[in-house]
Amino acid sequence: MKKPRAKNTDIAFRSGCPIATTLDLVGDRWSLVIVRDMIVGKAKFGDFLASPERIPTNILAARLKRMEAAGLVAKRTYQINPARYAYRLSDKGMALLPVLQNMCRWANAYVPGTWTPPESFMAPRV
Amino acid sequence: MKKPRAKNTDIAFRSGCPIATTLDLVGDRWSLVIVRDMIVGKAKFGDFLASPERIPTNILAARLKRMEAAGLVAKRTYQINPARYAYRLSDKGMALLPVLQNMCRWANAYVPGTWTPPESFMAPRV
């Protein structure tokens, strides 16, 4: 009997550890880069493509799908035929901000040459 | 002319963004799990293998090598012939703790069933 092939939106959790669980959800090369972009106001497919890290189009499409399935992202149709979507973070997705802020602090402190993020990004949300 | 094969300890940075840079260094399925283990006092190859996430042995060996090359981890020889090492975090590696703590807060708040980390893990370091 063949094991059913896992779809790329399916996520298997390795343990109940909150760190491992977070990594199972967003611990890849691209997901948190997309979250970052959404936090600074980007919303459309082309916006994410324009970021300096140059995410491949197929990966972006797959990540948006998976993050939507995970409840991190919601999409709104802003045009029908052809369908066009604006993506935004849910509360769950937005709550990753402190993780990103601390990544910024770490890289700024320990990796020379990293950019200083805008104050608005580093400011605590109420 | 063939592109010289990148070694698995080599890291290419996608941009100067501190988030993307952090992900280039530790943004994979396993690195931060190993950092977590070291923070709670694990030090030897077998210690990391024993964690509930069950990291494959070849991935563990590769990650330890890469994290050492990145200056996140230092190893001390505790036995010669056969060589045996105890791994521990450098200051740079230990400074990732706030990132991990915020991953814990996020998962505990938004992913039901995740374990509550020990207080000592969540306590701010001086």
Next chain:
DNA sequence: TCTGTCACTTGCATTTTACAAGGCACCTGT
């Protein structure tokens, strides 16, 4: 009509990951 744009999808090569097995040096029990 022709050209361009936007948001994807598809095909394929390369790279990474996972799983299983093997190897080497020592240690422990009999």
Next chain:
DNA sequence: ACAGGTGCCTTGTAAAATGCAAGTGACAGA
């Protein structure tokens, strides 16, 4: 002395993810 076990990896191979380039469909503007 010798069998079996332990700790720390390495190697082989299959499966999956990633990256790159090209293609598609619907429209908008010249």
